Amino acid sequence: MTERWNLRESYTYDRNVIAEIQRAANTGIYRIRGWGAKRELPTLDDLVVLGASMSRYPLEGYREACGTDVVIGAETSERPVQLDIPVTIAGMSFGSLSAQAKESLGRGANAAGTSTTTGDGGMTPEERGHSKTLVYQYLPSRYGMNPNDLRKADAIEVVVGQGAKPGGGGMLMGQKINQRVAEMRTLPEGIDQRSACRHPDWTGPDDLEIKIIELREITDHQVPVYVKVGAARPYYDTALAVKAGADAVVVDGMQGGTAATQDVFIEHVGIPTIAAIPESVRALQELGVHRGSVKLIAAGGMRSGADVAKSLALGADAVSIGTAALIAIGDNDPAYEDDYRALGSSAGYWDDFQAGNDPAGITTQDPELASRLDPEIGGRRLANYLRVLTQETQIIARACGKSHVHNLEPEDLAALTVEAAAMAKVPLAGTTWIPGVS
Amino acid sequence: MTTFDLASTTLRELNSALHAASDGTFTIVNPQGAHAVAAGIDSPIDVTVRGSVGYYCAGMHQQGTVRIEGNASTGLAENMMSGRVHITGNAxxxxxxxxxxxxxxxxxxxxxxxxxxxxxxxxxxxxxxxxxxxxxxxxxxxxxxxxxxxxxxxxxxxxxxxxxxxxxxxxxxxxxxxxxxxxxxxxxxxxxxxxxxxxxxxxxxxxxxxxxxxxxxxxxxxxxxxxxxxx
Incomplete structure (x- = not known):
């Protein structure tokens, strides 16, 4: 190997960069892929939790109660959303996902006592049937949108944007637009579907306020209304969502996943989750609704109970997972390594969710591939994962002396980097310094 | 025929009544530019609005008929599924x-x-x-x-x-x-x-x-x- 030391990879033009330039030159089209941002970003790993010590009193890890429930819409809705755990399943469409994958998500969420969410393309009967608590996304495209399904929902999520692509619309490539998906979306079969990026009948927060009134009127004020934004200007977006009447604001950081979007969008638009949560919390606090009538659901790169606990400590009421949920039910499973290799990828790297040829049967409409995923097993795996996330969150909360995970607070955190301290607005570990604040 | 006067009836009362009705004829007076008037109808009822309405009048309408004798603001009959919405003025x-x-x-x-x-x-x-x-x-x-x-x-x-x-x-x-x-x-x-x-x-x-x-x-x-x- 010593002779290889004469080879030096360029920091500016590394092998990924070179490969992308070559790919672009060959095809003339920007790279489209799934997953979320892959480059190194400030994350919740840059924070640590300050466990109890002399000045704080911990709770017994296995014996003392530590509540995890979340209620959304109690003040506005006849049927508020009641979750047993502070982890929800993010919106992912039938179309981008197989019916088996949607069923797995529903089964897992049910078993763990949380909600799942529809996506761009409407609600399927199977999805409704397998999800005890189902959030219905109200998207710019309005594909498959109808008042009958709206009334079947347990909550409505008005989607303004998502973390993988704030300012961008959905995308579903022709390989996945089979007859059923096409009919649900009133589109020709096989087209490369590019959804609208903004709503067709409202253009700003004043309009959104009226839109939410309409949605509540049509559903007879039965269920809560969420507003989901991709993290770009979370302080203003959260404040405006509250002003518009939202019961919950979902803020999705740039690590948030997608089924298909331009790579340049995924990697370069939006801000990291760690930077978004405190700004949303600041808006909620200034409006006097934090930990009160309006809930904050943080999303984008949530992987572990540590991420959940830190998000709650920063001020979120719950988190939402998408990519991690897909991994839990079988995405990037090493058991399919040969298949991933055949596609020019490898387990742990595969992100071509747009291609419709998912070896794990999750991001596909191919019946043979989809049949590889057993929804019962997928659901059990997801339920197990959700339980672990909840247990880990409780472990951290108890260590901080909290009898409910919502009692976690910024005071329980310290930052490992100056950047994280500035973004999360918690002190750099070992100091009292919060850049820009103290 | 049932008449609702939006000068004295709330939007919630109006839409609740329209959602509950399975048939019949309804007239709405004094809409005063209200939003979401007659939104979410899902039965073969016949509704006439005497005056101009705001946003999303007859939104997500199904089956019935809504006639507006006036003008409408944004999103008239947005996402309607079936039935008929007819406005005499501008939208x-x-x-x-x-x-x-x-x-x-x-x-x-x-x-x-x-x-x-x-x-x-x-x-x-x-x-x-x-x-x-x-x-x-x-x-x-x-x-x-x-x-x-x-x-x-x-x-x-x-x-x-x-x-x-x-x-x-x-x-x-x-x-x-x-x-x-x-x-x-x-x-x-x-x-x-x-x-x-x-x-x-x-x-x-x-x-x-x-x-x-x-x-x-x-x-x-x-x-x-x-x-x-x-x-």
Whole structure:
């Protein structure tokens, strides 16, 4: 190997960069892929939790109660959303996902006592049937949108944007637009579907306020209304969502996943989750609704109970997972390594969710591939994962002396980097310094 | 017939009553520009609104008939599924947005984005339509007896647009198409159902060139490999 030391990879033009330039030159089209941002970003790993010590009193890890429930819409809705755990399943469409994958998500969420969410393309009967608590996304495209399904929902999520692509619309490539998906979306079969990026009948927060009134009127004020934004200007977006009447604001950081979007969008638009949560919390606090009538659901790169606990400590009421949920039910499973290799990828790297040829049967409409995923097993795996996330969150909360995970607070955190301290607005570990604040 | 006076009845009371009704005739007076009036109807009831309304009047309408004797603001009959919505005056932007079915009749003018993302509804406009009408329209018919402003039918899918007057400009991927016998029959039916008056032969038809349906992807490497050159 010593002779290889004469080879030096360029920091500016590394092998990924070179490969992308070559790919672009060959095809003339920007790279489209799934997953979320892959480059190194400030994350919740840059924070640590300050466990109890002399000045704080911990709770017994296995014996003392530590509540995890979340209620959304109690003040506005006849049927508020009641979750047993502070982890929800993010919106992912039938179309981008197989019916088996949607069923797995529903089964897992049910078993763990949380909600799942529809996506761009409407609600399927199977999805409704397998999800005890189902959030219905109200998207710019309005594909498959109808008042009958709206009334079947347990909550409505008005989607303004998502973390993988704030300012961008959905995308579903022709390989996945089979007859059923096409009919649900009133589109020709096989087209490369590019959804609208903004709503067709409202253009700003004043309009959104009226839109939410309409949605509540049509559903007879039965269920809560969420507003989901991709993290770009979370302080203003959260404040405006509250002003518009939202019961919950979902803020999705740039690590948030997608089924298909331009790579340049995924990697370069939006801000990291760690930077978004405190700004949303600041808006909620200034409006006097934090930990009160309006809930904050943080999303984008949530992987572990540590991420959940830190998000709650920063001020979120719950988190939402998408990519991690897909991994839990079988995405990037090493058991399919040969298949991933055949596609020019490898387990742990595969992100071509747009291609419709998912070896794990999750991001596909191919019946043979989809049949590889057993929804019962997928659901059990997801339920197990959700339980672990909840247990880990409780472990951290108890260590901080909290009898409910919502009692976690910024005071329980310290930052490992100056950047994280500035973004999360918690002190750099070992100091009292919060850049820009103290 | 039941009358609701929105000067003394709340919107919630009104819509609750309309949602609960399975049949009957209702009149709404003093709407005073209220939003979401008669939104979410899902039964064969007959509703007349005497006066002008705000946003989303007859939103997500199904089965019944709503007649507005006045003007309407944004999103008239947005996402309607079936039945009929008829307005005697003008409608501002996004009338009939994303609507899946039924018939929307606008006797006056419609503002911008009329029929945006329409998914099967039939819309007949007695006057003109504003810019970007029929934007991303997926299915259904938009019939305009007057003129159309700029970028008509931008990024249109399989909806059909018929305009009797002038068209300022067509949007991306929207082209003029021949009017065949089936289109004349469609026009005759829709004009007749609307209660308006026009000669189908005076309309021109616009629809999708279908050039945006799929990404244009080159593959130089494959071409070279096939030719036996470098890949």
């Amino acid at each position: 501002t932007m996004s009338a009939g947005a994303t609507a899946h079915g039924g018939l929307l009749v606008i006797e006056g003018n419609a503002g911008s984005r009329c029929g945006i993302s329409m998914k099967g509804v039939d819309i007949v406009v007695g006057g003109n339509v504003g810019h970007m009408s029929g934007f991303m329209a997926q299915a259904g018919n938009l019939v305009v007896l007057g003129d159309a402003a700029g970028d008509l039918g931008d990024s249109i899918y399989e909806a059909e647009i018929f305009v009797r007057g002038s068209v300022e400009s067509l949007g991306a991927d929207c082209i003029e198409k021949d009017v065949e016998a089936e289109h004349l029959a469609t026009l005759e039916r829709l004009i007749g159902e609307s209660g308006l008056d026009a000669d189908p032969a005076e309309f021109r038809r616009y629809g999708s060139a279908r050039t945006l349906y799929n990404f244009a992807v080159d593959d130089i490497d494959a071409e070279l490999a096939a030719a036996g050159g470098a890949s």
